[in-house]
Amino acid sequence: MIEQEVTIKNRAGLHTRPAAALVKTAAKFQSEFYIIKDGFEINGKSIIGVMTLAAEQGSTLQLRFEGVDEEAAAKEVIGLFERGFDEV
Amino acid sequence: MEKKSEIVLHGIAASPGIVLGKAYIFTKHVPRIEEKSIPADNIEIELSRLDHAQKRSQKELEKILQLTEEKVGNQKAKIFEAQIMILSDAVLFDSIKKRIQKELKNAEWIVHKEISKYQQLMLKSPDEYMRERAHDVEDVKNRLIRNIQQDLLISRFEKKSVVISEMLTPADTVLFSRNDVLAYATDMGGTTSHAALLSRSLKIPSVVGLKTITKQVQQGDWVLVDGYAGTIIVNPTRETILRCNKRKREHRQFEARLELIRDLSAQTTDGKEVRLSGNIEFSQEFRFISQQGAHGIGLYRTEGIFLRSETYPSEQMQYNEYKTIVERAKPYKVVMRTLDIGGDKVLAENYSEDNPFLGWRGIRILLDKPELFLTQLRAMLRASAHGEVWIMLPMISGIKEIRRSKEMIEQVKQELRGKNIPFDENVKIGVMIEVPSAAVIASDIAQEVDFLSIGTNDLIQYLIAVDRGNDTVSSLYQEFHPAVIKTIHHIIKAGHLHNKPVSMCGEMAGDPTATLLLLGLGLDEFSVAPIVLPEIKKIIRSVSFKETEEIAQRVLEMKTEEDISEFLRVNLHAMVPELLLE
Numbered sequence: 001m002i003e004q005e006v007t008i009k010n011r012a013g014l015h016t017r018p019a020a021a022l023v024k025t026a027a028k029f030q031s032e033f034y035i036i037k038d039g040f041e042i043n044g045k046s047i048i049g050v051m052t053l054a055a056e057q058g059s060t061l062q063l064r065f066e067g068v069d070e071e072a073a074a075k076e077v078i079g080l081f082e083r084g085f086d087e088v
Numbered sequence: 089m090e091k092k093s094e095i096v097l098h099g100i101a102a103s104p105g106i107v108l109g110k111a112y113i114f115t116k117h118v119p120r121i122e123e124k125s126i127p128a129d130n131i132e133i134e135l136s137r138l139d140h141a142q143k144r145s146q147k148e149l150e151k152i153l154q155l156t157e158e159k160v161g162n163q164k165a166k167i168f169e170a171q172i173m174i175l176s177d178a179v180l181f182d183s184i185k186k187r188i189q190k191e192l193k194n195a196e197w198i199v200h201k202e203i204s205k206y207q208q209l210m211l212k213s214p215d216e217y218m219r220e221r222a223h224d225v226e227d228v229k230n231r232l233i234r235n236i237q238q239d240l241l242i243s244r245f246e247k248k249s250v251v252i253s254e255m256l257t258p259a260d261t262v263l264f265s266r267n268d269v270l271a272y273a274t275d276m277g278g279t280t281s282h283a284a285l286l287s288r289s290l291k292i293p294s295v296v297g298l299k300t301i302t303k304q305v306q307q308g309d310w311v312l313v314d315g316y317a318g319t320i321i322v323n324p325t326r327e328t329i330l331r332c333n334k335r336k337r338e339h340r341q342f343e344a345r346l347e348l349i350r351d352l353s354a355q356t357t358d359g360k361e362v363r364l365s366g367n368i369e370f371s372q373e374f375r376f377i378s379q380q381g382a383h384g385i386g387l388y389r390t391e392g393i394f395l396r397s398e399t400y401p402s403e404q405m406q407y408n409e410y411k412t413i414v415e416r417a418k419p420y421k422v423v424m425r426t427l428d429i430g431g432d433k434v435l436a437e438n439y440s441e442d443n444p445f446l447g448w449r450g451i452r453i454l455l456d457k458p459e460l461f462l463t464q465l466r467a468m469l470r471a472s473a474h475g476e477v478w479i480m481l482p483m484i485s486g487i488k489e490i491r492r493s494k495e496m497i498e499q500v501k502q503e504l505r506g507k508n509i510p511f512d513e514n515v516k517i518g519v520m521i522e523v524p525s526a527a528v529i530a531s532d533i534a535q536e537v538d539f540l541s542i543g544t545n546d547l548i549q550y551l552i553a554v555d556r557g558n559d560t561v562s563s564l565y566q567e568f569h570p571a572v573i574k575t576i577h578h579i580i581k582a583g584h585l586h587n588k589p590v591s592m593c594g595e596m597a598g599d600p601t602a603t604l605l606l607l608g609l610g611l612d613e614f615s616v617a618p619i620v621l622p623e624i625k626k627i628i629r630s631v632s633f634k635e636t637e638e639i640a641q642r643v644l645e646m647k648t649e650e651d652i653s654e655f656l657r658v659n660l661h662a663m664v665p666e667l668l669l670e
Contacts, residue, residue: 020173023173027178043179047177047180048180048225054210087402
């Protein structure tokens with residue numbers, strides 16, 4: 001199991017497009033992927049769940065990966081957050 | 089059978105045309121969901137109902153998406169993006185299926201329970217964007233449930249009807265158009281709503297903002313929709329129908345004649361040329377506006393891009409949109425108004441004011457939120473490298489706001505120069521004159537800026553102290569109040585004193601009754617809703633500037649609104665007899 005904290009960097013936050021990119025990336029891996037925010041846990045492979053998070057710029061999220069390819073999954077997903085979903 | 093009496097309802101003309109048809113009252117389908125237990129043997133049946141509904145919903149949305157893309161382009165189609173993604177959310181559907189198997193309940197009940205969970209969370213969010221997404225989720229949920237119950241959305245809809253509804257979504261507008269809808273009439277909405285835009289590009293007459301039409305019309309009533317005048321006549325008499333048929337013919341002939349002058353300039357018979365430009369909010373309106381023969385954009389409202397996208401659009405996103413508009417307007421200019429919204433739209437949390445019209449809006453917000461303002465200015469200046477851009481500041485009430493704004497524009501220019509990013513060094517800066525204090529000091533303002541633009545809608549409200557949205561006092565809202573005309577006269581003189589052009593971008597600029605007067609007062613540019621543009625051009629091309637100057641002089645001496653409006657009507661009719669006045 002891998003756990004890591006990330007911060008939302010892009011200005012618009014986790015709106016539709018980044019949410020879709022996140023879900024799409026997570027879906028490439030077998031590992032389970034969960035996002036925890038304010039004590040609320042959602043499945044990171046579910047677009048409706050990620051949309052519900054309403055994560056705005058500056059907010060921190062706890063990510064959890066669990067499964068055979070958890071390292072690769074964590075690397076790619078965290079990379080997305082670090083690049084601010086390629087938005088400003 | 090008792091003969092129903094004729095009722096006339098007034099709204100806002102959103103898409104032109106006159107049509108008579110039977111009313112189809114479209115009520116948003118709110119499915120009835122009952123909790124039912126199912127025997128374990130029936131699990132497979134419930135799962136296949138769900139599966140079928142999911143596929144069907146996906147197909148429906150894809151069809152809407154495709155239709156929208158064909159008719160109005162990719163950008164508009166994004167409205168449906170989030171819904172389509174939810175429909176292919178494997179995690180969501182897995183948990184719905186598991187719950188059906190475990191709880192042994194009917195599919196629509198579980199869909200309702202499961203999706204509502206997310207919806208509740210979204211509705212609780214302080215973020216307005218999130219609460220709006222909750223409506224998307226609601227739409228998806230209802231669509232799924234309806235498809236589980238295998239209801240058809242518009243099964244009762246008879247072809248060639250007039251659709252009457254409280255409000256229409258863009259999806260409704262596109263879908264009905266496939267069923268030969270004759271016209272749309274809605275309680276809510278304005279001319280810039282997505283549905284109004286779509287109905288214009290689909291060439292379906294429509295009247296919006298009718299407030300109570302859904303309560304005054306019954307299923308199957310005959311209704312006459314007049315998309316020129318913005319009226320609906322319910323149960324029209326034979327005489328009314330004949331009269332409207334005649335008007336319809338006249339309009340067709342008139343439109344054919346207008347077509348002939350489309351590419352000509354707005355020039356009076358004695359050779360004075362004024363500029364006739366259009367007001368727009370979305371780049372998709374461009375086709376319509378150039379069809380109408382506009383020479384450039386006199387008011388580009390940037391609110392559209394802010395309100396339709398999540399939180400603030402990035403500089404790049406704004407730049408792309410502005411660039412598209414600037415390039416399409418070539419060789420003419422685009423007057424871009426910086427963000428003009430109230431405080432409730434800017435703050436994520438619930439922000440409300442006792443008196444929003446006198447509150448935190450327009451330039452006041454921009455100066456308080458420099459990051460927002462600078463980003464927009466950067467995008468606008470960058471767009472100026474691709475064509476002629478004029479920047480216009482809204483809600484200016486004094487010189488200080490102008491100077492501060494100009495400093496910020498200079499700051500952005502410096503920054504762009506430093507980074508070698510191209511922009512037009514001579515971008516013109518102007519202000520909207522819509523606050524009475526700005527009107528009074530128009531001459532001082534004219535010395536600070538490159539142009540003035542009169543925003544009549546707010547100016548009239550502020551000048552007469554009347555909210556025209558308030559039915560009790562709205563009759564006091566008078567375009568031809570002598571104080572309004574004297575103020576406009578004063579602003580135009582102030583601009584000309586310092587050799588600065590003066591335009592008008594409020595509704596008054598597009599009112600044919602006002603054209604002679606405004607011409608005579610020396611207005612340099614009329615920026616109007618595209619729908620009325622050919623008519624205004626026709627008037628300008630039919631009269632001499634000298635005559636209109638005399639008219640303006642006479643009007644300036646008149647004491648009441650009634651006298652002025654009557655005088656202008658009579659003269660317009662005499663000078664441009666072929667005009668069809670509502």
